[in-house]
Amino acid sequence: MTLAATAQQTQGFLSTSGVEITFVLVGLVTLGAALVTVTTRQLVHAALWLVVALGGLAVEYLLLTAEFIAWVQVLIYVGSVVVLLLFGLMLTKAPIGRSPDADSGNRPVALAVALTAAVALVWVVVDAFRTTWIDLDGAVQGSTEVTGAVLFRHWVLPFEALSVLLLAALVGAIVLSRKKEQER
Amino acid sequence: MHLAYPAVLAALLFCVGLYGVLARRNAILVLMSVELMLNAVNLNLVAFDVWLRDTLHAGQALTLFTIAIAAAEIGIGLAIVLMVHRNQGTSDVDRLRDTAEGPDTPEAPDASDERREPTDEKTEAAA
Incomplete structure (x- = not known):
């Protein structure tokens, strides 16, 4: 706790710089697109929302000053992987429109496992890196x-x-x- | 930037992908969820590389390798899904029960025999 206090004095617990605000906003969009990807019943829409999630992650890489990885992400994931997935959907005769059997029967179990993992991971990560800051002002890292x-x-x-x-x-x-x- | 932001985002994305892998029925949707999980790992690698200011940039190099391996994985995975769809007529992961053990074990050989017959006929016709 004393470590957190000293860190607060030097850095401010929530130092609201523009980069952080942008990161959180783009992160929310990415997370929402990922949620829609795994929950929607329209198969082609899932692939298109995956494009939004992967593109949001490319923006996050840019904000973390890893620009080469960001462009590789756009080229390979958005450019080729999603196209491959769309071709796969087309060749397996995926139904256009809502398909009622997109989710299998073990959905509650999956939800429980995912929620447990999310709570555990977020708790551990926040507890471990509460007082750590990335210095983005120096030389560009990527x-x-x-x-x-x-x-x-x-x-x-x-x-x-x-x-x-x-x-x-x-x-x-x-x-x-x-x-x-x-x-x- | 606070390191917790990318770390928490990566953890949440990983769990969303985990839910998708466990809950989806179509094999291609399962592959999409696997892609989400791999991307969460990539975000973690990039964030920690930028934080540590590694001179070798191991995190970013490993991210590039992960992206390439993910591309190979999606290619092979889709080829397998297409082959399964061609042979079995479905790409739903919970209907592929050929190797399943359980109460329907005695019926399994009959089912596989029935399915094998057309290919046998085709082989004879070709011969």
Whole structure:
């Protein structure tokens, strides 16, 4: 508690800077879009609300000065993953409009588990990082220059391994979705 | 910025994704919820990387790797869902009970035999 008091003197418990207000507002939009994504009964609307949630997260990355990650998020998630999901919905003949069986029977159990996890996680996180502040005023932490230098200087080997993994996933997806010989 | 804001947002997003994974019936909606959970982890990684001012930027590098692995995961996952939909005619995760044990175990071999018959006929026709 004394730590919190000293921190309050230097920083102010809720230092309402513009970045924080924007972060909270965009966070609320993101969270609301995520909630609609997992609760709506219209399958295509779920994919479109997922775009809002992922785009909101890209804005949060920008506010945390990680701009390269923000653009990667927009390119890969909003650009390709959602398109893939929409194609998947289309190819599995997902019904347009409300489908009454979008949620399975264990919905109350899922709600209980999620609420318990949310309460526990938020409690622990708030208790642990009550007196911690991110200093966003210094040098930009995630500009393209910094990320590129770090990625190709210190993380080259994982990067190359990842490209092999992507190739394997590509080949696997093609093999899985190819029709068998006698079905042609 | 207070570190609790991104951390709490990430925790809540993760729990929303957890609810979606457990409560949804369509396999593609389950995949969407998995994406939400992965994004919550990414937000945590970025926030803690910016807080720690890591010289190697391990958090941001790991975020990029997570995004790439998520892209691979969604590709493979959708291929599997499409294959299951083609073979079984449904992509609802709680109707895929071929390997389930329980009270309907004696009926399971008959069901699989019935379903296998058309492909056998097709093989014979092709032969």
